[in-house]
Amino acid sequence: MKEFAYQHATQVHEALTAVARNAGARYLGGGTNLVDLMKCGVEEPTRLVDVRRLPLDGVQVAPDGGLVIGATTTNSDAAAHPEVRRRFPALAQAVLAGASGQLRNMATVGGNLLQRTRCGYFTDLSSPCNKRIPGSGCAAIEGVHHNHAILGHTAHCVATHPSDLAVALCAFDAVVRYETLDGTGEIPLEQFYLPVDDRPDRETALPPGALITAVVLPGSAHTPRSCYRKVRERASYAFATVSVAAALDIRDGVVRDVRVALGGVASHPWRARTAEAVLRDARPTAELFRAAAEAELSTARPLRDNGYKVALARNLVGAVLGGLAATEGNR
Amino acid sequence: MTDQTHSTISLLVNDVTHRLSVDNRRTLLDVLRDDLDLTGPKKGCDHGQCGACTVLRDGRRVVSCLILAVAADAAAITTVEGLAVGGRLQPIQEAFVRLDGFQCGFCTPGQICSAVGMLAEHAAGWPSAVTVDDAPHAAPELDEAEVRERMSGNLCRCGAYPAIVRAVVETAARPGVAG
Incomplete structure (x- = not known):
């Protein structure tokens, strides 16, 4: 692992500034994916800006009957929340279907959306991978791919996204709320992930340096039967x-x-x-x-x-x- | 200019405060084992996949191999060494011994810390993937299916699962034990 600086931010603006000012800086949430990728050498941040102490934790009921889930809410807390279970059962079930009790206690909702594929070639530095090194090729197309994509893939990448949470959010028309130094923004989950196209390394529509602050579930999607x-x-x-x-x-x-x-x-x-x-x-x-x-x-x-x-x-x-x-x- | 790649942190481990200077790259697991000589947490896979390194952080079970020590600054950590109070084993530890909840023992500290955290989660009413969620405010009974699901983050290479499950189910059913 390469050496890196570390700081924890207590205000969103502080975190945004720290990432904007330092090339190679990354936000650190629960670390369940990022720390592992740093160990593998896939991720080599020069600075980690720990966002877990930002005031972005918790689940709020919105005026329209929907929910606002703060980005640093752990998966465990999201799945156990009575209003999540009551209003969006599939969302709680999706979170509980993922990972383990330990990992759900660490992982955050925002981080969950930004986790990387578990394609074995992505973390194998000896293999080509267009997601890791654009233009290097895709080892999975002719390799081990029994758990890879059947829809929307291209000749450049056949990897799948591993999140369970995001699948439920997609069904419920959730919106990803983010902040940059230029202000706040929102992206519907359905448009949050970019099509594979010829640049599978570009995964989301988030602007550079953006920090996810919450996911919003619209009240219109509220249903007990999911x-x-x-x-x-x-x-x-x-x-x-x-x-x-x-x-x-x-x-x-x-x-x-x-x-x-x-x-x-x-x-x-x-x-x-x-x-x-x-x-x-x-x-x-x-x-x-x-x-x-x-x-x-x-x-x-x-x-x-x-x-x-x-x-x-x-x-x-x-x-x-x-x-x-x-x-x-x-x- | 200070060296930004190292940090001074404070860890409350098993009720003892430690002030440590750490390379930012080091994990909580490595600091516990190598600096504090707490070798209960084991380095199994070092990728968060086996659960052998499970400890409690501020009361919740976590895998210490995926937590950077610097990010654990100011946290309260409990390892398997800190579970017994005044030399008396906790009920779950006693059950593992009596019901033979292990073979080689490598995964045992993680299994036991995980079980302690899991019983607290259950006592707090948390559901699991096998919970039939038609009564969101009632905690389900911790039967074998619930225990297997809730403990799935701890692998046992020896396959001692039947006895591990028995130890957890029996402990959960004891009066006065969380769960």
Whole structure:
């Protein structure tokens, strides 16, 4: 690990200034991903600006019935919060489906969104990786890629985004709130992650030096009938093979509102807009759910060894929607 | 100009305050083991994947291998060495001994610190991924499924899981024990 300076900030402006003034400076949250990447040599910051003591902690109920989750709120506190569990069950479930009890106690909501892919070639300095060294190539396309992307990938990168939280946030139309020295800004989660294109090293739409201050869940997305289901290679403490965050509101026998987002299938949470269009205003049946899932996955382009994910995602979407349709209030 | 790559920190470890000068690159785990001779926390994977380095930071379980010592400044740390009070083992420690909750013992300090933190989390009403969340204010019973899920951050290379789970389930059921 390269030597680096460290400071902890107590005010947002102090943190923003410290990063703006020092080339190579990075914000440090829980450190569960950044510290590990520093050990591997993937990240080599010259200065860490610790943001955990900033007044950005906690969950607030917004006037519209939505929630504002401060960026330094730990995953544990977000998942245990009664209003998160009551208003956005899939969000609490998504957080609890990720990592371990120890890591959730450390990791922050803001940091969760900025974590890097767990593609093995990204952390293997002896392999080419366009995400790590632009233009160096992608070892995963012909290599070990059974858990890589089936949607939205390019010849430059086939990695997936590992966050569970972000998948639920995507389904709920969450907005990422940030601050720079020029002021505050907001980016909808669905536009927060950039398409892979030919520069997979550019991952988010955040301006340089920006600090995430909160994620905002709109009151209009509030639903007691939402669910996060994650398929993985062991029962707990593993990244998603495929995951689904969904909310379903059925009234008078017709789908009035539906939200579906997929994890583990692309470089970012995949909002299933095509499936949602098939479902909206239709009569909810198993056949409809199946048709919606098939429509969404029709553009999937599996790699040599991950074709199983297409069927898995299709089945998972159908099963999650079927489960939500059978819950109290939707029958 | 001061050397910005080193820092002076204060750590309250097992109720004893230590003032230390650390290279910013060093982890809390390395400082505990190498500077304070607390070798209970183990360096298993050093990537936050195995849980052998688990300690309590301000009462919450964390993996000390992914915490920079400098970022732990002013924190209260409890390692497995600090759990017994006046030479008396905590119930979870006693249960691990009596029910044979280990084979080689390498993961045991992390398992035990994790269990202490987990029981407190459960007592605070925190849900888990296997909790059926239809009553968000009631803590679920700590049955085998809950314990396996909540303890999944601690790997045991010997596969002593059945006895580890028994020790935690039995401790959770004891009156007066958090959980």
